[in-house]
Amino acid sequence: MRYNLLIIIPARKDSKAIKGKNLIKINKKPLIFYSIKAAKLIKEKSKIIFCSTDSKKIKNAALNFGAEVPFLRPKNISTSLSTDIMFVNHALQKYSEKDIKFKYVLILRPTSPIRKKKSLNNAYNKFKSCKFASSMRAVTPSPSNPYKTWILRKNLLKPVANLKLKEFYNAPRQILPKTFWQVGNFDFLRINYKNNLKSVSGKKIITHIVYGHETIDIDNLDDVKKANMAITKKDFIK
Numbered sequence: 001m002r003y004n005l006l007i008i009i010p011a012r013k014d015s016k017a018i019k020g021k022n023l024i025k026i027n028k029k030p031l032i033f034y035s036i037k038a039a040k041l042i043k044e045k046s047k048i049i050f051c052s053t054d055s056k057k058i059k060n061a062a063l064n065f066g067a068e069v070p071f072l073r074p075k076n077i078s079t080s081l082s083t084d085i086m087f088v089n090h091a092l093q094k095y096s097e098k099d100i101k102f103k104y105v106l107i108l109r110p111t112s113p114i115r116k117k118k119s120l121n122n123a124y125n126k127f128k129s130c131k132f133a134s135s136m137r138a139v140t141p142s143p144s145n146p147y148k149t150w151i152l153r154k155n156l157l158k159p160v161a162n163l164k165l166k167e168f169y170n171a172p173r174q175i176l177p178k179t180f181w182q183v184g185n186f187d188f189l190r191i192n193y194k195n196n197l198k199s200v201s202g203k204k205i206i207t208h209i210v211y212g213h214e215t216i217d218i219d220n221l222d223d224v225k226k227a228n229m230a231i232t233k234k235d236f237i238k
Contacts, residue, residue, distance in 0.1 A: 004046040005124075006095070006102040007039040009067060010087050011110050012078040013055035017219050022058055022110045024224060027231045027238065031218065032058065034113035036065040038237050041117045042106070042124060048095075052087045054078035070094070084187075084200045092197065104128070105189045107200065111218040112184035114230050115237050120186065123208040127188045134202025138185035140215045147176045180207065183215045 011032050015021035023030045032051070039049040051062035051069050059069040071094050077086040088105060095101070104127070127136040147168050150157040159169050168176065186208075189200050213230035216223060231238050 001099060002101050002103070003048055004103050005042070005044050005048070005106060006091065006104070007042070007047060007049045007106045007108060008088060008091055009035045009039065009049070009051045009062065009108050009110060010084070011051055011053045011055070011058050011062070012073065013053065013058060014078070014080070016080060018221065018224070021218060023061060024218070026113055026224065026227050030061055031110045031113055032061055033065050034115070034237060035108040035110045036062065036067045038108055038115050038117070038120060040066060041120070041237060043121050044124070050091060052091055085197065088200055089197055092191065101193060102191055105191060107187040109184040112216065113218070113227055114213045114216050115185060116214065116235050117237055119208070119210065119214070123186065124188065126208065127206065130206055132204055133206045134190055134204045135200065136188040136206045136208055137201065138183050138187070138210050139180035139207050140183050140210055142179040142181045145173055145176055146179055148173070180209070183210060184217050185210050185214055
């Protein structure tokens with residue numbers, strides 16, 4: 001059986017910043033609710049909404065809100081150092097064992113709960129129509145220019161970026177390339193079952209730009225306060 005879209009909502013139980021973060025309440029609803037609601041609003045009939053979790057408590061919440069959890073994520077790929085490609089490949093492998101395959105994967109992180117229905121559907125349509133794209137990433141204009149950032153090596157400053165412009169770190173910002181910061185709002189990727197998936201990005205990444213409240217990422221209690229204020233505003237999924 002082949003579906004167009006696998007929507008993965010990654011929600012492991014451990015969080016160093018906020019205990020039980022994926023179930024913390026935003027506007028009286030658990031954080032995970034908003035990603036599941038967003039998944040339901042995507043205009044695609046051929047889809048599966050799957051919560052990738054290592055927690056029975058999160059599993060029960062996800063099932064209650066309408067996602068499916070036919071298997072739990074192994075603990076060895078549920079640590080703070082686990083990468084996205086690990087839970088994506090795990091999900092694809094487990095569904096393949098049931099002879100279920102997909103054309104695209106969409107990752108909707110619970111920690112980025114502020115989304116617009118129109119924005120998400122527009123992004124999906126754009127990605128599907130762009131046949132050469134291996135993935136699409138949500139980004140926002142960078143708050144500061146990385147061409148003026150540095151790393152410290154052996155007590156000496158070295159520029160982070162590499163640009164073919166003499167002393168670009170001293171150049172006026174107006175002549176430097178425009179840069180973007182990746183946000184956790186969503187990621188789309190195209191699946192090729194002929195090759196092992198090694199990245200959630202691939203080589204040809206297109207973008208969908210988001211602004212303002214849609215860039216909120218829940219990492220601390222201040223972010224929770226911001227999200228609580230933002231989610232009540234018009235146009236946001238709730």
